[in-house]
Structures are given as C-alpha cells and as structure tokens.
Amino acid sequence: MINIEDKFIVGVDIGGTWIRVAICTADLKEENIKSKNTRTLKENEYSISNSVCQLLSEIMLENDVEKEKLIGIGLASAGPIDMEKGNVFNNANLGFREIPLKRPIREKFPGIPIYLINDCNGAVLGIHYFEAEEEEKDNIIYITVSTGIGGGVICNGRLMLGKEGNAAEIGHGLVDPKSKFQCNCGAYGCWEVFSSGTGVKSRALDYLKDNTLNSDILLGIANNDKSKITAKEIFQGAREGGELSKKVVDDCVFYMKVGIGLVNNFYDVSSIYFGGAMMKDKEQIIPPLIEQFKIDPLRFTINHPPKIKVTKLGDEVGLRGALALVKYKLENNPIIP
Numbered sequence: 191m192i193n194i195e196d197k198f199i200v201g202v203d204i205g206g207t208w209i210r211v212a213i214c215t216a217d218l219k220e221e222n223i224k225s226k227n228t229r230t231l232k233e234n235e236y237s238i239s240n241s242v243c244q245l246l247s248e249i250m251l252e253n254d255v256e257k258e259k260l261i262g263i264g265l266a267s268a269g270p271i272d273m274e275k276g277n278v279f280n281n282a283n284l285g286f287r288e289i290p291l292k293r294p295i296r297e298k299f300p301g302i303p304i305y306l307i308n309d310c311n312g313a314v315l316g317i318h319y320f321e322a323e324e325e326e327k328d329n330i331i332y333i334t335v336s337t338g339i340g341g342g343v344i345c346n347g348r349l350m351l352g353k354e355g356n357a358a359e360i361g362h363g364l365v366d367p368k369s370k371f372q373c374n375c376g377a378y379g380c381w382e383v384f385s386s387g388t389g390v391k392s393r394a395l396d397y398l399k400d401n402t403l404n405s406d407i408l409l410g411i412a413n414n415d416k417s418k419i420t421a422k423e424i425f426q427g428a429r430e431g432g433e434l435s436k437k438v439v440d441d442c443v444f445y446m447k448v449g450i451g452l453v454n455n456f457y458d459v460s461s462i463y464f465g466g467a468m469m470k471d472k473e474q475i476i477p478p479l480i481e482q483f484k485i486d487p488l489r490f491t492i493n494h495p496p497k498i499k500v501t502k503l504g505d506e507v508g509l510r511g512a513l514a515l516v517k518y519k520l521e522n523n524p525i526i527p
C-alpha cells in the first residue's frame with residue numbers, strides 16, 4: 191500500500207499555442223498546484239514531448255519533488271488522439287501527421303502510469319472535480335468556443351469517450367446542411383463555421399466581399415486593414431451598432447442556440463459550462479442563450495432547460511482536467527471507463 195500523502199500527480203495541457211504542466215499533491219488541493227507553461231514548439235514531432243519533460247523536470251527541481259514521488263501523469267491534448275497508442279494524429283494546429291506523446295515521456299519518466307485524453311474530455315473532468323455542484327456534476331457538458339468548437343460530456347456520471355477517445359466533437363455537428371460555408375473538416379454548415387472564432391472571422395470576410403452590408407464601423411475599428419479583423423473586432427463592431435458585425439454576431443448566437451439545443455437534446459444535462467477564448471465577449475453570447483431556454487425552448491430543445499454557465503477555471507480548465515484524470519484513474523472511479 192503506497193502512502194498517498196507524500197505523493198504527487200502531474201497534469202499536462204497541450205494546445206496549439208501553449209503547453210502547461212502542473213504538479214499537485216495527490217489530494218488535489220487547489221492551493222498545492224504548482225504550474226509552468228511554455229509556447230508550443232513545432233520543430234519536429236518530439237518538440238511537444240520534450241517541452242513537457244523539460245517543464246516537469248524544472249517544476250520538480252524547484253519544488254524538491256523526486257521522481258519516486260510521482261504516481262501518475264495525465265495528458266490532456268488537442269485532438270484527435272489515439273488513447274491506446276498515446277499519440278495525437280492529424281492535428282492541423284500542432285503540425286505533424288502523428289505526434290507521439292506517451293512513449294517519449296515514458297522513456298524519461300519510466301514506471302509512472304501515463305494517461306492521455308483529448309482536451310475537452312479532460313476539461314469536463316476538471317469541472318466535475320473542481321467546480322461543479324454536487325447535484326449537477328454527474329450530468330454536465332463542457333463546450334469550448336475558441337478557434338474551433340469542442341465538447342466534453344459527462345452523462346449519468348460517466349465520461350463519454352468513444353472508441354478512441356474522440357467522442358463529443360460537437361463543433362462539427364451540422365446546423366445548416368445547405369450552407370455554402372465550408373468547415374476545415376471539409377463539410378458544409380458545421381456549427382463551428384458560424385460560431386467559432388475562426389468561423390466568425392471568415393463569415394465577416396465573406397460579407398465584406400459580398401459588399402451588401404454596411405461595414406464602415408468594422409473597417410474603422412480595423413483601421414481599414416482587413417487582415418486585422420478577428421472575432422474581437424467583430425464583437426466590438428456589433429456593440430457599436432455596425433450592420434455587418436451585428437449580422438455576423440447574430441448568426442453566431444443563433445447557431446449557438448441551435449448547437450446547444452441539439453447537444454442538450456442528446457444528453458439531457460443539468461448544466462452546460464462554456465469556456466474558451468470567445469468567452470471574452472460572453473456578454474454578447476451567454477445572455478441570449480439563457481434567454482432562449484426561458485422564452486423559446488420548444489424551438490431549439492424539448493428537454494427541461496439546463497443551466498448555462500461559464501467556467502471559472504479559465505485557461506486552467508484543461509490542466510485541471512489532466513490532474514483530475516489521474517486522480518480518477520488511480521481511484522478506479524467509474525466516471526472513466
């Protein structure tokens with residue numbers, strides 16, 4: 191029997207821009223989390239695993255933690271992933287066709303169990319452990335609205351993983367099959383085509399090309415430089431009453447309603463937690479979503495309305511998820527198959 195009290199859990203969050211590594215005492219008390227991060231290098235397929243090992247070694251040294259005290263490493267990565275092999279494959283943001291994670295990390299930290307999960311499935315575990323209330327936590331969805339849209343689902347106290355760990359790719363749910371707008375995945379009319387950061391930007395550029403809506407305010411904000419237009423400028427444009435910006439934001443919110451209506455109907459959850467970079471403009475997104483469940487539920491959803499929340503864990507949500515993953519795995523908690 192190991193004495194759990196002086197043991198440590200490692201959590202790693204791997205994204206297109208940042209790699210974050212944390213260690214925490216096995217009780218996962220928030221005040222005991224120590225973390226570091228670095229920009230995601232893409233020099234070769236081992237750049238990420240090298241960065242993870244480097245950051246982990248630094249944190250251990252700074253906090254006087256020896257290898258023998260580590261009882262598990264959780265990796266939450268942008269997907270798609272192959273949970274069994276421990277690789278990421280075909281990820282447009284990370285570069286290479288296949289990125290080995292588990293094997294190179296195991297070589298430097300042998301004998302320590304390593305678990306891999308995709309970032310959104312990890313994030314929902316983080317919310318389950320660190321944030322959700324007792325009465326809701328066994329039926330929640332996490333939705334990240336960022337470059338793309340991704341999801342993680344806990345239903346009846348079980349994390350939905352799918353056969354390789356890529357379940358709940360909700361951003362590619364079709365919300366407008368006849369759409370002329372193409373998604374990065376190749377399909378037309380995916381939810382993230384309208385409501386993600388990339389989608390909002392692309393729609394604005396399309397409308398600028400069409401030249402049918404007044405774009406003065408948006409172009410003013412961007413100093414007449416179209417290359418400076420991102421979701422941020424478009425949401426600002428809508429706040430200032432710009433016609434083109436308002437249309438793009440209205441579409442973003444409308445399809446957000448359709449998307450969460452679908453997801454809610456599939457899983458009948460107690461709460462939907464939002465996160466991701468687009469939540470910087472949450473005042474223009476969340477209130478209309480809450481409103482729809484109050485005044486117009488039948489149009490978008492037939493179930494009892496869920497609560498709509500924004501995670502308080504912010505950028506840390508993936509890292510927290512990676513820590514919770516290890517904790518739940520070591521406890522043989524039935525939440526993870």
Ligand SMILES: [Zn+2]
Pocket residue numbers: 361362373374375376377380
């Ligand atoms: Zn798609």
